[in-house]
Amino acid sequence: MRAFATGVCVASTYRDTPDGRRHDAVTVNSLGSISLDPPLVSLSFRLGSAFLDDLLATGRWAVSILPASARDTARRLAGPRETRAPHVADLPARPGDRTGALVLAGAGWLECALRDRFDLGDHALVVGDVLATGPDGRPPTLVFLHGRYHAVDDPGSIGVDLSTPGHWGEGI
Ligand SMILES: Cc1cc2nc3c(=O)[nH]c(=O)nc-3n(C[C@H](O)[C@H](O)[C@H](O)COP(=O)(O)O)c2cc1C
Known part of the structure; x- marks a missing residue:
């Protein structure tokens, strides 16, 4: 899988506690369409x-697809909760309108509601309805x-027409 290039995302959710809302955000590359x-x-x-515990309890999350300029954000949010907490507080982000989960500035984003959860081996696959993008x-x-993190500096000469829903388009 190391040879499989993926995008890099920040998933965000929160937990409402007696002390208020505690946001969390973590680096992920397992986003699937x-x-x-x-x-x-x-x-x-x-x-x-x-x-994952917070996501399942809240049933709401957001995914921000990181731009190449955000590698430091990806690194900072890839550790355990104690180390990422101060960085979550400093994120250039706003609560999403549909979920309240943090949406990062400068990123493409999706807001999601939990539809299903499957425990598979040592991981859980969570499937969400996309509420807003x-x-x-x-x-x-x-x-x-x-x-390693990479920036794709060649935007590519092959365009794909995604204007028709459900159609992957052909390279032109
Ligand atoms: C590029 C990259 C992608 C990652 N993708 C995932 C992922 O899809 N799922 C996951 O559980 N952890 C992933 N991680 C690890 C998390 O960023 C983080 O270390 C872990 O979720 C922390 O566990 P915690 O929620 O118990 O604090 C990834 C780390 C990196 C550097």
């Missing part, structure tokens, strides 16, 4: 993940490959 009608996406988390420009996307 599951269905177009209805729109469904998935994420996979290690069983026992503190982030937003683009924020089209900056180059951060890519994870062979254990």
Whole structure:
């Protein structure tokens, strides 16, 4: 899987506690596109993940697809909760309108509600209904490959027409 290039995302959720709302955000690359009608996406988390516990309790989360300029954010949010907590507080982000989960500035984003959860081996696959999406420009996307972050500086000469729903389009 190290040879499989993925985008890099920040998943965010929160937990309401007696002391108020505690946001959390974590670096993930397991985002999957599951269905177009209805729109469904998935994420996979290690069983026992503190982030997963909050996501399942709240049933709401957001995914921000990181631009190439956000590698430091990806690094900071890839550790355990204690180390990422101060960085979560400093994120350039706002609560999403539909979920309240943090949406990062400068990223494409999706807001999701929990539809289903499958325990598979040592991970849980969570599937969410997509409640809202937003683009924020089209900056180059951060890519994870062979254990390193990369910027794709060649936007590519092959375009894909995604204007027709459900059609992947052909390279032109
Ligand atoms: C590029 C990258 C992608 C990652 N993707 C995932 C992921 O899809 N699922 C996951 O559980 N952890 C993933 N991690 C690890 C998390 O960032 C984080 O270390 C872990 O969720 C922390 O566990 P906790 O929720 O118990 O604190 C990834 C880390 C990196 C650097």
